[in-house]
Amino acid sequence: MAEQLVVIGKNEVEEFLHYKDLIPRLEVALGEFSKPDREDIQPVRCTVPLQRYNGFLGLMPAYLAHEDFLCTKMVCFYKRESGSNLPSTRATVLLIDPEYGNVNAVMDGDVITAKRTAAVSAISAKLLMPAKSEVFTILGSGHQALSHYNVFTETFSFKQVRVWSWRRESSERFAQAALGPVTVCESVEEAVNGADVIVTATRATEPVLFGQWVKPGAHVAAVGACRPDWRELDDVLMSKAEVYVDSREGAAAESGEVILSGAKVFAELGEVLNGTRPAQREKTTVFKSLGMGIQDAVAAKLVFEQWKRHH
Numbered sequence: 001m002a003e004q005l006v007v008i009g010k011n012e013v014e015e016f017l018h019y020k021d022l023i024p025r026l027e028v029a030l031g032e033f034s035k036p037d038r039e040d041i042q043p044v045r046c047t048v049p050l051q052r053y054n055g056f057l058g059l060m061p062a063y064l065a066h067e068d069f070l071c072t073k074m075v076c077f078y079k080r081e082s083g084s085n086l087p088s089t090r091a092t093v094l095l096i097d098p099e100y101g102n103v104n105a106v107m108d109g110d111v112i113t114a115k116r117t118a119a120v121s122a123i124s125a126k127l128l129m130p131a132k133s134e135v136f137t138i139l140g141s142g143h144q145a146l147s148h149y150n151v152f153t154e155t156f157s158f159k160q161v162r163v164w165s166w167r168r169e170s171s172e173r174f175a176q177a178a179l180g181p182v183t184v185c186e187s188v189e190e191a192v193n194g195a196d197v198i199v200t201a202t203r204a205t206e207p208v209l210f211g212q213w214v215k216p217g218a219h220v221a222a223v224g225a226c227r228p229d230w231r232e233l234d235d236v237l238m239s240k241a242e243v244y245v246d247s248r249e250g251a252a253a254e255s256g257e258v259i260l261s262g263a264k265v266f267a268e269l270g271e272v273l274n275g276t277r278p279a280q281r282e283k284t285t286v287f288k289s290l291g292m293g294i295q296d297a298v299a300a301k302l303v304f305e306q307w308k309r310h311h
């Protein structure tokens with residue numbers, strides 16, 4: 001039965017969640033998820049539209065059966081005006097005692113969302129990017145762009161990192177905040193020209209990245225466009241690439257890139273990790289990320305373990 005309910009804020013989540021611990025645990029969880037006899041439970045995200053506020057609430061429960069760990073994330077996403085300083089994603093995670101049903105902890109979910117999403121994209125790149133990848137481009141300059149910059153530069157060695165964003169001032173702010181040199185680009189075409197690895201982390205609802213600009217063999221981790229009628233990538237890119245996803249079920253229900261282009265999903269990342277589908281590193285690849293409750297559960301469990309060690 002429960003101990004006391006604890007509240008774990010953003011700073012503590014930041015302090016306790018490190019990519020070096022998170023990435024291997026996510027790899028295990030993604031692999032488990034993609035096994036035909038999986039025991040972990042994660043329904044497709046339930047969404048409540050908030051039309052008045054141009055957003056939605058997403059509910060993302062997950063049960064890690066092997067670890068008897070139950071939680072749910074509640075995440076609101078808003079399509080903010082381009083000049084707005086308000087965050088577009090706000091998330092909270094509740095840890096629930098699976099036996100008794102009481103809440104054990106309430107945790108900030110913003111850092112969890114930023115880090116686990118970037119960590120999963122880094123796993124996709126580890127598996128799918130060209131063997132000799134030198135140029136890394138990020139489209140977008142918000143929260144996901146920064147977490148992706150952090151984990152990609154921590155995990156890989158690129159010769160050049162580029163950023164493009166809607167507003168040049170935002171790209172410049174991003175470049176100043178980054179820990180290493182970042183080239184600010186004027187256009188998407190300039191930013192992705194010759195790039196080996198591209199992350200799209202924008203709030204775009206129409207394509208911003210066009211296949212004709214993407215170098216054959218490049219790897220694209222597409223993080224935005226999380227509704228069935230939203231896009232960041234055009235049909236040319238979706239048809240020329242081998243498409244990998246986090247969850248086939250999630251992609252079929254929520255990904256505008258997959259649904260509207262009619263592209264076939266080649267594999268889940270977990271299938272590649274399990275060795276049941278190949279990593280086609282020599283081809284142009286797209287990893288379409290939508291986010292999964294089990295990813296939040298893995299991150300929240302790590303945070304809670306660390307929190308208990310420190311209290």
Ligand SMILES: NC(=O)C1=CN([C@@H]2O[C@H](COP(=O)(O)OP(=O)(O)OC[C@H]3O[C@@H](n4cnc5c(N)ncnc54)[C@H](O)[C@@H]3O)[C@@H](O)[C@H]2O)C=CC1
Pocket residue numbers: 077082087088089113117140141142143144145165166167170201202203204205208222223224225226289290291292
């Ligand atoms: N796949 C996943 O697991 C997750 C995906 N997301 C998605 O990632 C994307 C980025 O999220 P955050 O970084 O938190 O948002 P943010 O609001 O911090 O940053 C968004 C960026 O997109 C740019 N932008 C806005 N409208 C645009 C447009 N029409 N065309 C091009 N760029 C535009 C902004 O200038 C900003 O640089 C969102 O689409 C969000 O839904 C967020 C969390 C998890």
Ligand SMILES: O=C(O)C1=NCCCC1
Pocket residue numbers: 058075076077089113226290291292
């Ligand atoms: O997985 C998540 O968390 C989110 N995915 C899409 C946009 C909102 C947050």
